[in-house]
Amino acid sequence: MQLPDVTATHSLLAKAGIDATCAQEGPGVVCRVPAESAARTLEALRDGDAAYAYMVDLFGVDTGEGLEVTYHLRSFAREEEVYVRVAADYDGEVPSVWHVFPAALYPERETAELFGMSFPGHPNPKRLLTTDEVEQPLLRRSTAIRTPEEVHTRD
Amino acid sequence: MALDKLLGEHSIVFLKSEEFFDKARANSMWYLAYGIACCAIEGLISAGGPRYDYDRFGVFHRASPRQADVMIVAGTVNKKMAHTLRLLYDQMPEPKWVIAMGACACTGGPFREYPNVVLGADRIVPIDVYVPGCPPRPESMLYAFMQLREKIRNRAKERGAAS
Numbered sequence A: 001m002q003l004p005d006v007t008a009t010h011s012l013l014a015k016a017g018i019d020a021t022c023a024q025e026g027p028g029v030v031c032r033v034p035a036e037s038a039a040r041t042l043e044a045l046r047d048g049d050a051a052y053a054y055m056v057d058l059f060g061v062d063t064g065e066g067l068e069v070t071y072h073l074r075s076f077a078r079e080e081e082v083y084v085r086v087a088a089d090y091d092g093e094v095p096s097v098w099h100v101f102p103a104a105l106y107p108e109r110e111t112a113e114l115f116g117m118s119f120p121g122h123p124n125p126k127r128l129l130t131t132d133e134v135e136q137p138l139l140r141r142s143t144a145i146r147t148p149e150e151v152h153t154r155d
Numbered sequence B: 001m002a003l004d005k006l007l008g009e010h011s012i013v014f015l016k017s018e019e020f021f022d023k024a025r026a027n028s029m030w031y032l033a034y035g036i037a038c039c040a041i042e043g044l045i046s047a048g049g050p051r052y053d054y055d056r057f058g059v060f061h062r063a064s065p066r067q068a069d070v071m072i073v074a075g076t077v078n079k080k081m082a083h084t085l086r087l088l089y090d091q092m093p094e095p096k097w098v099i100a101m102g103a104c105a106c107t108g109g110p111f112r113e114y115p116n117v118v119l120g121a122d123r124i125v126p127i128d129v130y131v132p133g134c135p136p137r138p139e140s141m142l143y144a145f146m147q148l149r150e151k152i153r154n155r156a157k158e159r160g161a162a163s
Helices: A006-015 A035-047 A102-115 A148-153 B002-007 B017-027 B039-048 B079-091 B102-107 B138-162
Strands: A021-024 A029-032 A054-062 A067-075 A080-088 B070-074 B097-101 B129-131
Touching: A006 A021, A006 A029, A006 A035, A035 A067, A035 A080, A054 A102, A067 A102, B017 B138, B039 B070, B039 B102, B039 B138, B070 B079, B070 B102, B070 B138, B097 B102, B097 B138, B102 B129, B129 B138
Parallel strands: A029 A080, B070 B097, B097 B129
Antiparallel strands: A021 A029, A054 A067, A067 A080
């Protein structure tokens, strides 16, 4: 798997009218776009020359200042991978991209549940992993874990 | 029959009916195949396979709680699974026993700090034998069944002494 050309990816997105900043970061080439143009970005990458036809993963990150949703795409034609990243507020919204990649249906439910955000446009926005008794979003930094005393006394 | 070999052919044995049932219970503990985490690989699958071979103690796995005597809670119980655990326990016929296998089922284990984890299966169902380890070796599960057997035999003895 090799890294895609940063400038070519950026010009592809600019041609589609998307305000993106592409750079080589930790995991590879990361394109940061506004949340409302996430679906259009994925569409442009999927239908562009490099043909990123496969969504490997969709995951959330709590950066401490806000949430980030990352879409991980792969191109089998060029053996390249690209990450699209959007920022969201705590309890914020990122429009669903399931109509571009149906593979996003389950990870969107998971991310919405574990980070306490929502993906408007999702056809089935129920919780996926936990039950009603678990109220806090479990993967948030602000979610309190049990203290040593609670663990010791098993309360 | 094995009893013939022990006591000679055509022998007659006198014992109380409950004692007889307890003998049967101690020698055929069918467990519910209910693996909820990595412990299931050691405690249910490996121990039930040919190398450790539960079968020689009369310990078989059953796919339905209605046919099971013993439930092995093999793994972390979280709040979502707690409902299922209780439901399956309630479906098992009396008399029934529960073995808490591994650190997670005993106390919450390495996941004890997280708010969605139940701090031990004994919060949900009564436990007869606790097996420490993460995960316990199949030998320790065999030992747990021997302890459970001892428990059933002691109960039979106590009942015999009381009556």
